Amino acid sequence: MPTLFGSLNVSRQSLQNMQLGISVTGHNMANAATEGYSRQRVVLQNDKQYDGTHVLGMGARVEEIQRIHDVLIDRRIQNQKSDHSMLTAEKDVLDLMEASLGQVLDRQSLSAEGTAASRGVGASGGLSELLDEFFGTLSALTADPSSTALRQQLMNVSESLAVRFRTNDAAIRELQSSVEEEAALEAANANELIAQISRLNREIASDETKASGKSNDLRDRRQQNIEQLAEIASLETTNNDDGTVTVTIGGVVVTGVPEPADTLESYVTPEGTLGFRTVTGQQDIVISSGRLGGLAHARDVSLEGLRTDLDSFAVRFMNSVNDIHRSGFDLQGNTGKDFFTGTSAADIAVNAELLDNPSGFQGSADGTSGNNDVIHQLFDLSKTRNPEMQNQNFVDGYADIIGRFGQRIQGLNTAIGDNQAIGEMLTEKRNSVSGVSLDEEMTSLIQFQRAYQASARVINTLDEMLQTAISIGV
Amino acid sequence: MSIRVTSKTMPDLVRSQLNRLTARQAGLQNQISTGQKIQKPSDEPNSFVRLMDFQSETRSLKQFEENIQTLEQFSNTNYSVVDTVRKLVNRAQEMATMADDLKSPEELGIYATEVNEIINQLYRLSNTESMGQYIFGGSVTDSPPFEAVRDTDGRITSVNYNGNETPADILIAAEQKAKGLIPGSNTSGTGQFGLFSDVRAESDIFKNLINLRDYLRNGDHEMVRNDSIKALRNDESNLIYHIGAIGAEQGQMKSMAGLINEKVTALNSLSSKEADADITETILLLNQNKVAYQAALQAAGQILNTSLLDYIR
Numbered sequence: 001m002p003t004l005f006g007s008l009n010v011s012r013q014s015l016q017n018m019q020l021g022i023s024v025t026g027h028n029m030a031n032a033a034t035e036g037y038s039r040q041r042v043v044l045q046n047d048k049q050y051d052g053t054h055v056l057g058m059g060a061r062v063e064e065i066q067r068i069h070d071v072l073i074d075r076r077i078q079n080q081k082s083d084h085s086m087l088t089a090e091k092d093v094l095d096l097m098e099a100s101l102g103q104v105l106d107r108q109s110l111s112a113e114g115t116a117a118s119r120g121v122g123a124s125g126g127l128s129e130l131l132d133e134f135f136g137t138l139s140a141l142t143a144d145p146s147s148t149a150l151r152q153q154l155m156n157v158s159e160s161l162a163v164r165f166r167t168n169d170a171a172i173r174e175l176q177s178s179v180e181e182e183a184a185l186e187a188a189n190a191n192e193l194i195a196q197i198s199r200l201n202r203e204i205a206s207d208e209t210k211a212s213g214k215s216n217d218l219r220d221r222r223q224q225n226i227e228q229l230a231e232i233a234s235l236e237t238t239n240n241d242d243g244t245v246t247v248t249i250g251g252v253v254v255t256g257v258p259e260p261a262d263t264l265e266s267y268v269t270p271e272g273t274l275g276f277r278t279v280t281g282q283q284d285i286v287i288s289s290g291r292l293g294g295l296a297h298a299r300d301v302s303l304e305g306l307r308t309d310l311d312s313f314a315v316r317f318m319n320s321v322n323d324i325h326r327s328g329f330d331l332q333g334n335t336g337k338d339f340f341t342g343t344s345a346a347d348i349a350v351n352a353e354l355l356d357n358p359s360g361f362q363g364s365a366d367g368t369s370g371n372n373d374v375i376h377q378l379f380d381l382s383k384t385r386n387p388e389m390q391n392q393n394f395v396d397g398y399a400d401i402i403g404r405f406g407q408r409i410q411g412l413n414t415a416i417g418d419n420q421a422i423g424e425m426l427t428e429k430r431n432s433v434s435g436v437s438l439d440e441e442m443t444s445l446i447q448f449q450r451a452y453q454a455s456a457r458v459i460n461t462l463d464e465m466l467q468t469a470i471s472i473g474v
Numbered sequence: 475m476s477i478r479v480t481s482k483t484m485p486d487l488v489r490s491q492l493n494r495l496t497a498r499q500a501g502l503q504n505q506i507s508t509g510q511k512i513q514k515p516s517d518e519p520n521s522f523v524r525l526m527d528f529q530s531e532t533r534s535l536k537q538f539e540e541n542i543q544t545l546e547q548f549s550n551t552n553y554s555v556v557d558t559v560r561k562l563v564n565r566a567q568e569m570a571t572m573a574d575d576l577k578s579p580e581e582l583g584i585y586a587t588e589v590n591e592i593i594n595q596l597y598r599l600s601n602t603e604s605m606g607q608y609i610f611g612g613s614v615t616d617s618p619p620f621e622a623v624r625d626t627d628g629r630i631t632s633v634n635y636n637g638n639e640t641p642a643d644i645l646i647a648a649e650q651k652a653k654g655l656i657p658g659s660n661t662s663g664t665g666q667f668g669l670f671s672d673v674r675a676e677s678d679i680f681k682n683l684i685n686l687r688d689y690l691r692n693g694d695h696e697m698v699r700n701d702s703i704k705a706l707r708n709d710e711s712n713l714i715y716h717i718g719a720i721g722a723e724q725g726q727m728k729s730m731a732g733l734i735n736e737k738v739t740a741l742n743s744l745s746s747k748e749a750d751a752d753i754t755e756t757i758l759l760l761n762q763n764k765v766a767y768q769a770a771l772q773a774a775g776q777i778l779n780t781s782l783l784d785y786i787r
Contacts, residue, residue, distance in 0.1 A: 136537040143544040370615030372642040403523035406515025435480030
């Protein structure tokens with residue numbers, strides 16, 4: 001049989017439990033909008049006592065303050081964030097490149113643009129428009145091969161074309177260089193996060209050693225940091241018994257307690273690609289996703305692929321034009337000059353001699369001023385199929401390069417859309433498990449408040465009983 | 475058990491839905507303001523490549539149209555010169571017919587003077603320039619193709635041709651070329667017929683007129699009758715052939731210009747189908763989207779403001 005004082009103790013414990021319950025509810029409500037917060041719950045366990053005859057209920061005690069979360073969902077969100085950042089990082093870079101190419105469709109300007117003869121000298125636009133102008137001016141020259149005005153226009157259009165080749169090449173190289181700088185900044189951000197995770201590891205281990213239960217709020221903050229790190233580089237986590245988490249990137253452990261095991265840096269490899277390695281151990285790390293993975297792919301695959309395509313195109317175009325031009329004669333009967341100089345898209349230019357004196361253009365096959373056979377041969381390049389360009393002519397060959405580049409961006413857009421839908425679904429799922437519901441918390445608040453009031457009533461009753469018991473003796 | 479809807483679920487959901495609707499509205503607004511549904515390669519790569527092809531072909535066709543205009547200018551000049559040459563040769567034929575044995579040497583002398591003047595006029599015409607080019611020199615367009623040899627009195631005794639028989643081909647379509655110029659002379663027997671002399675047509679205007687002038691000066695009406703009349707008839711036939719050829723060429727150019735116009739229209743229509751936004755449909759879609767956006771805002775405003783807190787005291 002429990003004593004009156006024993007019962008009073010049970011109620012006192014209950015008052016404390018309900019107070020804790022109200023405190024946790026308040027904490028939940030205060031963090032209803034906090035990013036990365038997982039709701040907490042007071043887990044109560046009923047208590048018992050054996051008095052020699054009966055097993056009696058002795059109220060309740062707090063088992064733990066539980067952090068409600070799902071490890072599986074956390075992992076999936078981590079991976080989804082890595083993939084999403086990788087895709088968006090690459091897309092952002094390629095969007096900039098697409099704008100730099102200047103290959104924009106403007107149907108309103110086409111009708112007003114007219115023909116080569118009526119177009120302004122050095123008209124702006126993408127390479128496609130300039131190629132059309134080059135061949136258009138050659139077409140106009142067939143009608144008047146010795147015209148100084150048309151020859152001058154051919155030189156200007158050709159120089160604009162060469163400038164566009166050079167500008168495209170320079171734009172890609174500049175963008176590749178910007179990507180290197182961005183990767184260095186991202187690596188620095190990753191190092192900051194790795195340091196924070198390492199510090200939190202120490203605090204969590206320390207908290208959990210000193211007190212029973214888990215350091216829920218610090219675990220939330222650590223999980224948030226891990227997810228931010230996953231956005232930068234794909235990673236793996238291992239939960240340790242002491243409450244710490246070990247983070248590995250590309251198979252290399254980076255976190256520690258309390259200092260990081262190592263830090264990351266990006267660098268340009270001897271092969272010219274963007275690489276990553278640990279600073280102290282100089283160990284190469286393969287980062288397949290996250291922003292760093294996306295930047296590396298954008299720089300070394302997409303941009304480098306485009307640069308190689310445009311460079312091969314420029315060299316083929318330059319050699320084809322030069323081969324034909326060299327065989328012709330200019331208005332003074334000279335022969336053998338190249339039309340373009342340079343060795344790649346980076347340095348292609350119209351022969352300075354021709355720019356200064358367009359009569360040096362070698363359009364005649366026999367030295368007579370009205371012969372235009374070489375001009376015809378040059379014009380035929382617009383339709384001659386080149387086996388090195390999947391049997392396409394120069395105009396279609398360039399369109400194909402642009403088409404493939406556009407497809408890459410479109411593919412990324414689609415993948416980002418799909419990935420975002422997955423992300424929203426996972427976040428919704430996590431909200432449903434870990435998110436705070438104010439309605440639920442209000443209900444809990446009432447529940448704890450009423451339980452508190454009830455326990456207080458029991459104490460009142462016990463007090464009255466004790467007074468009665470005392471008055472028996474008086 | 476139903477899914478737990480927490481305090482963050484609704485705002486997150488509303489935020490992502492509103493973002494999606496706003497992005498769609500921005501896209502539709504852009505289509506309406508530009509009139510295009512495709513602007514950059516990534517919008518629709520396959521269509522963009524086709525559109526680049528259409529644009530390229532349109533530009534090329536417009537250049538051919540301009541080349542045809544240049545050809546027409548050459549053709550008009552050619553016709554004007556050939557017609558004048560024909561009139562002058564006809565006048566010489568008239569004089570050759572009239573120079574019979576009834577005419578006195580003085581009268582024949584007057585004819586000779588007029589024929590000499592015709593030769594001078596024809597010589598000037600043979601070195602006609604158009605748009606900075608000598609049009610009867612074949613591909614030699616930068617120097618006068620005909621060169622006169624004169625006697626001490628300044629009379630032309632022979633005319634040499636310094637041009638060639640191969641005028642430039644002008645592009646009027648990707649696979650079609652036209653001759654804009656007529657060679658002044660053709661002694662090879664192949665290619666274009668020469669205008670002032672041609673071996674196949676047995677025509678040599680300068681030689682025949684110089685002979686006629688000299689026969690008239692010498693009062694040799696026998697040679698005029700036996701040689702000049704037949705020779706000048708051959709010259710006239712060659713000129714009539716050229717007038718016919720120019721007419722046929724002008725007809726071909728007109729039909730080619732018409733064809734180019736039709737092709738440009740067809741390409742424009744194809745580009746329009748591929749790239750242009752259907753404004754009516756786009757505006758309807760934008761309105762639908764606007765309604766959805768307003769509904770989402772209204773619903774969110776009502777739901778997000780409501781909680782148990784509103785009902786307990």
